Amino acid sequence: MIVLLCVKKMRKEGISPDATTFVCSLNACTDSGNKQEGLEFHSEIEKKGLLNKFVGNALVDMYSKYGSLLDAQNVFDSLPNRDVIAYNSLISGYAELGFRKEVFNLFDKMQHAGLFPNAITFVGILKACRSGIDPMYLAGVHAEISRKGLLGKNLYVGNALIDTYCRHGLLVEAHEVLESLPIRNVISWTALIAGYVEFGIEEKALLCFDHMELDGVSANSATFICILRACSSIGLIIKGIIIHAEIGRQGVLEKELSMSTAIVDLYVSCGLLGRAEEVFDKLQVRDLILWTTLMDGYCKQGYGNKALECFRKLQLEGFCPNAYTYVCSLNACGQQAAAAEGIQLHSKLHTKGLVQGDVFIGNALVDMYAKCGLLTKAQEVFDNLPVRDVVSWTTLISAYAEHKSGEIALSMFEKMQYEGTSPNTATYICILKACSAIGAVDKGEDIHHDLTFHGYLDSNLPICNALVNMYAKCGSLGKALDVFYQLPEPDVVSWTSLIVGYMKVGQNFSALHVFDTMNRDGTIPDPVAFLSVLTACSRTGVLDKGKEYLQLMTGEYGLKPTLKHHTCMAHLLSSTGHLDQAFSLMENIPFRPDIVFMHAILDASKKWGDSNIGRRIFEHTQNSRNLYPSEATVGIPL
DNA sequence: TTAGGGTTAG
Numbered sequence: 001m002i003v004l005l006c007v008k009k010m011r012k013e014g015i016s017p018d019a020t021t022f023v024c025s026l027n028a029c030t031d032s033g034n035k036q037e038g039l040e041f042h043s044e045i046e047k048k049g050l051l052n053k054f055v056g057n058a059l060v061d062m063y064s065k066y067g068s069l070l071d072a073q074n075v076f077d078s079l080p081n082r083d084v085i086a087y088n089s090l091i092s093g094y095a096e097l098g099f100r101k102e103v104f105n106l107f108d109k110m111q112h113a114g115l116f117p118n119a120i121t122f123v124g125i126l127k128a129c130r131s132g133i134d135p136m137y138l139a140g141v142h143a144e145i146s147r148k149g150l151l152g153k154n155l156y157v158g159n160a161l162i163d164t165y166c167r168h169g170l171l172v173e174a175h176e177v178l179e180s181l182p183i184r185n186v187i188s189w190t191a192l193i194a195g196y197v198e199f200g201i202e203e204k205a206l207l208c209f210d211h212m213e214l215d216g217v218s219a220n221s222a223t224f225i226c227i228l229r230a231c232s233s234i235g236l237i238i239k240g241i242i243i244h245a246e247i248g249r250q251g252v253l254e255k256e257l258s259m260s261t262a263i264v265d266l267y268v269s270c271g272l273l274g275r276a277e278e279v280f281d282k283l284q285v286r287d288l289i290l291w292t293t294l295m296d297g298y299c300k301q302g303y304g305n306k307a308l309e310c311f312r313k314l315q316l317e318g319f320c321p322n323a324y325t326y327v328c329s330l331n332a333c334g335q336q337a338a339a340a341e342g343i344q345l346h347s348k349l350h351t352k353g354l355v356q357g358d359v360f361i362g363n364a365l366v367d368m369y370a371k372c373g374l375l376t377k378a379q380e381v382f383d384n385l386p387v388r389d390v391v392s393w394t395t396l397i398s399a400y401a402e403h404k405s406g407e408i409a410l411s412m413f414e415k416m417q418y419e420g421t422s423p424n425t426a427t428y429i430c431i432l433k434a435c436s437a438i439g440a441v442d443k444g445e446d447i448h449h450d451l452t453f454h455g456y457l458d459s460n461l462p463i464c465n466a467l468v469n470m471y472a473k474c475g476s477l478g479k480a481l482d483v484f485y486q487l488p489e490p491d492v493v494s495w496t497s498l499i500v501g502y503m504k505v506g507q508n509f510s511a512l513h514v515f516d517t518m519n520r521d522g523t524i525p526d527p528v529a530f531l532s533v534l535t536a537c538s539r540t541g542v543l544d545k546g547k548e549y550l551q552l553m554t555g556e557y558g559l560k561p562t563l564k565h566h567t568c569m570a571h572l573l574s575s576t577g578h579l580d581q582a583f584s585l586m587e588n589i590p591f592r593p594d595i596v597f598m599h600a601i602l603d604a605s606k607k608w609g610d611s612n613i614g615r616r617i618f619e620h621t622q623n624s625r626n627l628y629p630s631e632a633t634v635g636i637p638l
Numbered sequence: 639t640t641a642g643g644g645t646t647a648g
Contacts (some may be wrong), residue, residue, distance in 0.1 A: 016640090019639080020639050021639090022639095023639045023640065024639065026640095027639085027640080042644095043640090053640080054639050054640050055639090056640085056642085057639095057640040057641075058639080058640055059640095060640085060641090061640065061641065064641090083639080083640085084642085085640050085641050086640080087641085088640095088641040088642075089640075090641095092641065092642070096647060098647070102644095108642050118641090118642095119642075120641050120642045121641085122642090123641090123642040123643065124641085124642075127642090127643090128642090133642065154642085155643075156642045156643050157641095157642080157643085158643085159643040159644070160642075160644095161643095162644085163644065166644095185643090186644080187643050187644045188643085189644085190643095190644040190646080191644045192644090192645075193644085193645095194644060194645065196647050220644090221645070221646080222644050222645035222646090222647090223644080224645085225645045225646060226644085227643060229645090229646095256645090256646085257646080258645065259645090259646085260648035261646060261647075262645085262646070265646095265647080286646085287646095288648050289646065290646095290647085291646085291647090292647040293646090293647050294647095295647085296648080297647095322647095323648075325647080325648095326648090327647090328647075328648075329648040331648085358648095360648050361648085364648075391646050491640085545642085588641050
């Protein structure tokens with residue numbers, strides 16, 4: 001800005017800018033993004049015939065940085081002699097926007113012209129290699145950089161190489177490059193940490209962060225943002241709070257909104273809504289990304305209503321929702337089964353042309369309709385999508401699997417592959433769920449073979465769990481056990497699937513035994529595991545054990561029982577003749593009992609011939625709403 | 639006087 005003011009002052013004093021003045025002015029325009037003034041300088045330069053090598057290069061650089069690649073190319077083509085700097089400027093411009101072919105053409109051309117690519121050229125080449133290239137090619141570029149001895153001398157090249165490897169998920173290679181560098185700075189470390197976070201290897205990201213500090217390199221805001229994201233993803237709230245305090249000490253928090261966004265994301269993702277709101281409310285300036293982050297967090301925590309409230313508020317504050325915001329609002333509508341609001345959003349998105357224009361929005365719409373139970377609408381939106389990706393298909397398959405249309409889910413799974421889309425982890429989990437819902441164990445076995453063939457079972461615990469669960473629910477306990485015993489480290493989901501498997505074939509005492517084995521094994525039970533073991537208790541009528549497990553759940557593990565847990569206990573109490581205790585449970589739990597709960601007691605009161613309890617239940621029912629007829633039974637669904 | 643690296647919601 002100061003440069004441009006100086007030039008103005010110069011002109012007032014009657015001094016004409018020369019080529020050097022123009023170079024400085026063009027750079028000032030480039031840095032400040034002052035496009036209009038840059039264009040004016042360009043035409044003045046042309047008029048005055050001041051286009052020398054330096055001015056030309058500054059122009060190429062300016063247009064490249066503006067992303068006006070046609071203009072950059074035109075200036076470049078008009079230069080009588082192009083040096084390495086001209087090539088590098090244009091290469092960087094094309095690389096920034098992902099025009100790989102142009103970058104590689106220029107790279108060849110400069111060498112044919114007898115020019116030697118330098119470190120800066122390779123930074124551009126690496127940027128062009130961020131996506132869409134064979135990793136083998138990247139290894140070749142790496143070899144060439146090493147051969148030229150550029151890695152030891154120039155930190156920029158090393159850092160760009162780390163980043164490029166990371167973007168391909170080649171984290172071992174990226175880490176090796178970092179280790180091999182004679183000097184590393186905060187950017188080298190941050191690039192690697194970002195890579196680990198992006199590919200879900202948060203533990204390694206955190207190790208790198210510690211290593212970096214031991215190396216004497218201080219984190220900056222970019223590093224903090226990455227590490228906060230790691231904490232948020234794996235729910236490492238204590239570490240997150242420590243980082244938050246550290247950021248506060250360094251006083252960098254107020255400067256960057258993106259850092260506050262990462263902190264809000266951390267708290268909301270770890271369920272500390274109060275803290276998230278506190279940080280959010282204190283901010284003087286807010287942007288759409290911050291609002292959307294809060295909305296997304298609310299959705300993930302199951303507060304779709306709060307997310308929709310945000311959606312209204314942010315618009316009142318004058319923000320115009322973008323595709324991300326709409327995706328979050330659609331998620332919230334689905335979660336709340338708010339069909340009316342969802343339909344309203346759909347028509348708005350349709351008017352804006354976003355339904356056809358953005359596959360994420362299309363997918364979110366399919367999901368919203370599915371979650372609202374409007375499967376015909378979901379199918380209709382899906383059919384009209386101009387592009388369908390694996391997420392579109394998986395959303396639809398999941399919709400049918402969830403709504404007891406396992407057969408349709410299976411046929412969609414076939415159609416998806418026929419139309420050339422390969423299933424991913426999420427698709428396989430959905431389709432295995434569909435198989436278990438309709439007892440299609442044969443189809444499940446076919447999928448098992450596919451999964452083995454594609455090597456999924458060696459490393460993918462969620463898929464293995466879905467397989468154990470599918471065999472268990474289909475009553476093929478032996479096959480469920482076969483998969484289970486192959487698992488190097490079964491988790492609570494694997495164990496719970498096995499418990500369900502034993503119950504499915506009526507071996508309820510064995511189910512209890514599995515739970516005890518899991519506990520001895522050191523696997524921490526979750527609410528679903530407790531629901532499964534309480535179901536087994538209620539089926540076998542072992543009241544003492546049931547009370548023991550509930551005590552374990554609330555005492556040792558500090559978990560809050562849900563209505564379903566209480567329903568198991570009510571069933572257990574009443575079926576063992578303790579109707580009074582069951583009734584008092586009903587009166588004392590912090591939930592309104594549903595029809596399943598009522599039936600659990602009513603059935604037993606018939607069995608024990610206690611019409612008095614029956615009457616009391618009936619009276620209680622009269623006072624309760626929400627007692628729709630239900631197909632649900634006591635405990636975990638088998 | 640001209641070229642270069644990491645972070646920010648689906």
